[in-house]
Amino acid sequence: xxxxxxxxxxxxxxxxxxxxxxxxxxxxxxxxxxxxxxxxxxxxxxxxxxxxxxxxxxxxxxxxxxx
Amino acid sequence: xxxxxxxxxxxxxxxxxxxxxxxxxxxxxxxxxxxxxxxxxxxxxxxxxxxxxxxxxxxxxxxxxxxxxxxxxxxxxxxxxxxxxxxxxxxxxxxxxxxxxxxxxxxxxxxxxxxxxxxxxxxxxxxxxxxxxxxxxxxxxxxxxxxxxxxxxxxxxxxxxxxxxxxxxxxxxxxxxxxxxxxxxxxxxxxxxxxxxxxxxxxxxxxxxxxxxxxxxxxxxxxxxxxxxxxxxxxxxxxxxxxxxxxx
Numbered sequence: 247x248x249x250x251x252x253x254x255x256x257x258x259x260x261x262x263x264x265x266x267x268x269x270x271x272x273x274x275x276x277x278x279x280x281x282x283x284x285x286x287x288x289x290x291x292x293x294x295x296x297x298x299x300x301x302x303x304x305x306x307x308x309x310x311x312x313x
Numbered sequence: 314x315x316x317x318x319x320x321x322x323x324x325x326x327x328x329x330x331x332x333x334x335x336x337x338x339x340x341x342x343x344x345x346x347x348x349x350x351x352x353x354x355x356x357x358x359x360x361x362x363x364x365x366x367x368x369x370x371x372x373x374x375x376x377x378x379x380x381x382x383x384x385x386x387x388x389x390x391x392x393x394x395x396x397x398x399x400x401x402x403x404x405x406x407x408x409x410x411x412x413x414x415x416x417x418x419x420x421x422x423x424x425x426x427x428x429x430x431x432x433x434x435x436x437x438x439x440x441x442x443x444x445x446x447x448x449x450x451x452x453x454x455x456x457x458x459x460x461x462x463x464x465x466x467x468x469x470x471x472x473x474x475x476x477x478x479x480x481x482x483x484x485x486x487x488x489x490x491x492x493x494x495x496x497x498x499x500x501x502x503x504x505x506x507x508x509x510x511x512x513x514x515x516x517x518x519x520x521x522x523x524x525x526x527x528x529x530x531x532x533x534x535x536x537x538x539x540x541x542x543x544x545x546x547x548x549x550x551x552x553x554x555x556x557x558x559x560x561x
Contacts, residue, residue, distance in 0.1 A: 247355050255355060258365035264430050265368050268423040269350065272372045276346070276528065279415050280339070283535035290542045294555035 322401050325550045328541045331534040339531050345524035352517040360514075369427040371518055375525035377420035380448060381486060383413035383529055387455065388480050391473030401537075403469045404544070406476065407459055408536035412529060414452035421445055432496050440489035441497040444482060451479040 249255040256262050320326045353371030360367035387409035393402035424442065425435045436442070455472045462468030490499045501510040508515060545551045 248358060249355060258368070259359075261365035261368075261430055264366050264426050265354070268369045268426040269354070269372060271422055272376070272419050275415050275419055279412060279528075279532045280535065283532070283539050287535075287539045287542060288558075290539060290546070291555045291558040294542075294546055294551065295558060298552055298556055 322399055324401065324541050324545050324548075327401055328538055331538050335531060335534050335538075338527060338534075342524055342527040342531050345520060346528065349517050349521035349524050353521065357514055357517060363431055366427060366430040369423050370514075371521045373420060373423040373427060374518060375521040376416050376423065377445065378522055379525040379529045380413055380416040380420050380445075381483060382526065383409055383416060383533075384448065384451070384476075384479070384483055386529075386533070387413060387452075388476045391476040394469060395473040395477075400544075401541075403473075404537050404540045405533065406455070406469075406472060408533050408540055410452050410455040410459070410472075410476075412532040412536065414449060414456065415532075416525070416529065417445060417449040417452060421449060428496075437496055439496045440493035441486065444486040444489050447482050448479075448486060451476070451482060454479075 247255075249258075256266065258265055349371060354368055357368070359365045387406050390402045390406035390409060393399050394406060421442070424445075428437070429435050455476055458472050458475055459468045462471065490497050502508045502515060502518070510518070542551055542554075
């Protein structure tokens, strides 16, 4: 490792205040990029599943109510 | 050649193949990103003139390179969807736009932070920076234009045309550091001739460029899978998939 201590790595001789925020924001953007579609996919599948269940259940339920 | 073209046009096949690619590509990509970042941040020497601030290069350059490459992907997909009416190409174009915008944002943001200790300013209307900002707006334009139409076919056509017209900007970005010599430095890694970057700094940089390419691919496939599911929601295979996923 180039730096002697964690403190030195955080400070980077005064440039840490630029380098670390740049990396932090990049990590945040990448996390958003990867997690958002995963969550959206799960949501879409759940909605479709609920829709399918309603479509299956609805005709029988309505018919039962009329009788 | 043609069988693969036909398969690429098949939503269930594309959905499945994207899933099986992601299963191994996504973990490898994340591992490569972490390795490259730690290598660049902690295990390389500081640059002689810029000191430690240069370590931003390991995210700035890969993000910028892939932001440009991503535009080719989007415009090419747009062209294919425009010419051959290929639905899955339209899916790829729509999926590429937000990813490209995010990469361009990373390049601009890290560039601004890097500019402060190096040039003494966050922002300057230098040719390279301005043309990258235009790239950012082109990506956002495609995202916004897609949402602006109720008719999906018209949206697809308009976005394809916009992304093709925007191609004009790409060579300008590449050449901007040579045509208008201002603050932004020229390329240090060259395919022809000797690179002006030391190999101890070049290897982690190349790793990060590769990792960002892989990341773009992953994000593209992730978005395409969601888009395919939404578009095909009335088909039997998606319904079957949904009931399987919904079971505890």
